[in-house]
Amino acid sequence: MSFRCIVRVLLATLFAWSLLPVAAQTAGETKPAKVEVFTGYSWMNAGSTVNGFEDGAPSTLHLKDAKGGFLVDISYFFNKWVGVTVDSGAHFGEQYDADEIFVGPTLRFPGEHIQPFVHFLGGWSRLAPGNSDQNDAFGLAAGGGLDFKVARHVNIRLIQADYRYGNHNFNFGPGKPDSHINGARLAGGFVFLGGVGEELPVSATCSVTPQEVFAGEPVKASVSARNFNPKHTLKYDWSTNGGKVQGQGDTVTIDTTGIAEGQSYTANVRVSDPSNKKALANCQTSFSTKKWLPPTISCTATPGSLLAKDGPVTIHCTASSPQGVPVTLAHQGNNISGQGTDITVNTAGLDPGTVTVTSTVTDSHQLTANTSTSFTVQAPPPPPPPPPPPPSLALHSVYFVTAQPTAKNPEAGLLKTQEQTLIPIADDFKKYLAVKPDAKLVLEAHADPRGSEEYNQALTERRAARVKGFLAEHGVPAQSIETRAFGKQSQLTTNEVKQSVESDSQLTPGERKRIIKNMKTIVLAQNRRVDITLNAPGVESQQSVRQFPFNGADALTLIGGREKPKATPPAKKPAKRPARKAAGKKKKAAQ
Numbered sequence: 001m002s003f004r005c006i007v008r009v010l011l012a013t014l015f016a017w018s019l020l021p022v023a024a025q026t027a028g029e030t031k032p033a034k035v036e037v038f039t040g041y042s043w044m045n046a047g048s049t050v051n052g053f054e055d056g057a058p059s060t061l062h063l064k065d066a067k068g069g070f071l072v073d074i075s076y077f078f079n080k081w082v083g084v085t086v087d088s089g090a091h092f093g094e095q096y097d098a099d100e101i102f103v104g105p106t107l108r109f110p111g112e113h114i115q116p117f118v119h120f121l122g123g124w125s126r127l128a129p130g131n132s133d134q135n136d137a138f139g140l141a142a143g144g145g146l147d148f149k150v151a152r153h154v155n156i157r158l159i160q161a162d163y164r165y166g167n168h169n170f171n172f173g174p175g176k177p178d179s180h181i182n183g184a185r186l187a188g189g190f191v192f193l194g195g196v197g198e199e200l201p202v203s204a205t206c207s208v209t210p211q212e213v214f215a216g217e218p219v220k221a222s223v224s225a226r227n228f229n230p231k232h233t234l235k236y237d238w239s240t241n242g243g244k245v246q247g248q249g250d251t252v253t254i255d256t257t258g259i260a261e262g263q264s265y266t267a268n269v270r271v272s273d274p275s276n277k278k279a280l281a282n283c284q285t286s287f288s289t290k291k292w293l294p295p296t297i298s299c300t301a302t303p304g305s306l307l308a309k310d311g312p313v314t315i316h317c318t319a320s321s322p323q324g325v326p327v328t329l330a331h332q333g334n335n336i337s338g339q340g341t342d343i344t345v346n347t348a349g350l351d352p353g354t355v356t357v358t359s360t361v362t363d364s365h366q367l368t369a370n371t372s373t374s375f376t377v378q379a380p381p382p383p384p385p386p387p388p389p390p391p392s393l394a395l396h397s398v399y400f401v402t403a404q405p406t407a408k409n410p411e412a413g414l415l416k417t418q419e420q421t422l423i424p425i426a427d428d429f430k431k432y433l434a435v436k437p438d439a440k441l442v443l444e445a446h447a448d449p450r451g452s453e454e455y456n457q458a459l460t461e462r463r464a465a466r467v468k469g470f471l472a473e474h475g476v477p478a479q480s481i482e483t484r485a486f487g488k489q490s491q492l493t494t495n496e497v498k499q500s501v502e503s504d505s506q507l508t509p510g511e512r513k514r515i516i517k518n519m520k521t522i523v524l525a526q527n528r529r530v531d532i533t534l535n536a537p538g539v540e541s542q543q544s545v546r547q548f549p550f551n552g553a554d555a556l557t558l559i560g561g562r563e564k565p566k567a568t569p570p571a572k573k574p575a576k577r578p579a580r581k582a583a584g585k586k587k588k589a590a591q
Contacts, residue, residue: 426476
């Protein structure tokens, strides 16, 4: 039995090898078979010891002798790689028989001539030691093999090697261990293919990148060939009506220098297999050239309006090419300096009016664009009118009572009449500062000669500070006031005081006479004062009038007060006449 199986396998193998040249001529790629049926010789070594029967009596058999038999596998594939296999085999020998029916997944790896595979199978296993007793148990076979393609529907299984296991139990008594199959299974034979796909036709698909370019820019062309024999070197013949093809192979470059703008062009390729003249495919793709656009430019002038003396004017331009190539700029106009995107215009000597500068941009294709930038030179303004004269100030000296203000009460001593003198001075000086902000009021404080030098100096400092504080309270900036304390210095003489009294038009003859009689007292009062001087750059200094305010409500107390005006005698009323007499006269007059 084993010899006959071996002979059959050898004959089938020789037949398959006779078909090999036919298979080698097959070109292209075919779809793998859906169904594969394998049949062939199988050799198994159980690799175990079995407790069984021999001539009807229990015996221990060594199952290491090789067993010959046959194997039939039917496989169905769900796709190119994965399928399910039903495995059936029988092995015959002098010491035992073994049979199995297994099922399980199979994974194949289709190639042009060689197809490896692996599988994992499990199911029914039968073992009959001594060819008499038998045991059914679970078994499995795990392994793989290698198929060789010899014809469209026939492969030769060069080898199939599996690990073979069977969990059999022949326990006939104490000391007799369980038995199982734990060995190897080898097979070879023919695989008959069903559901084999038709030979796929060769084809080619080509493309270009980018599909739109400017003339002069390169285009990359590529082709993808399908269903050609992957073991063969293909030939690619490229051609184009738009430029020159550079390079060889499945990817080339098309030089578009010199072709027309705004046109469409094609690239063609012929793919062939030198080993198979029937394997031939053509494809075509297209590309186009864009029309070159002129450059753009825009400019702005800063400032847009100015006096000629306030120049220069800066002109900034932004220029570019839609194609992204470098550009150059040129400018035309008067008094221009600089180049490129930023220039300046010197406005000195330019007449009033609108000034225009023309700017031109040029790209590498000598395409140009122009723009004009304008700014205005203003006429000089008329000279400003002379400043208004500062307002006049009516300055009057301020007088203090004896020994005022004191050190303990530096805010005292300023009579109401003197406050009324200072208020209009403060208001007028604030207006004066609006015209002459650098003007200053100088306060010069004096004292009568009766005190010591130290006492009078401190007294005059307090008087000057008191007047300054009052003016500041009424809005005069402190920094516009200066103070000077003279103590006993700069005393008015009796004649100076007398002349001041005689020129005072507000005094009555009687008051003037009383003042002169009390001249010594009046001279002392006239020296208890603060003179006010107005100083302003470019303006003649103005001195306050040093005239004691005898008309004040609190002034003439030094000489007994002012004279009261004489009372006017009342007018005499006319005598009343009797009414009857008057009436008689009216009647008589009427008559």
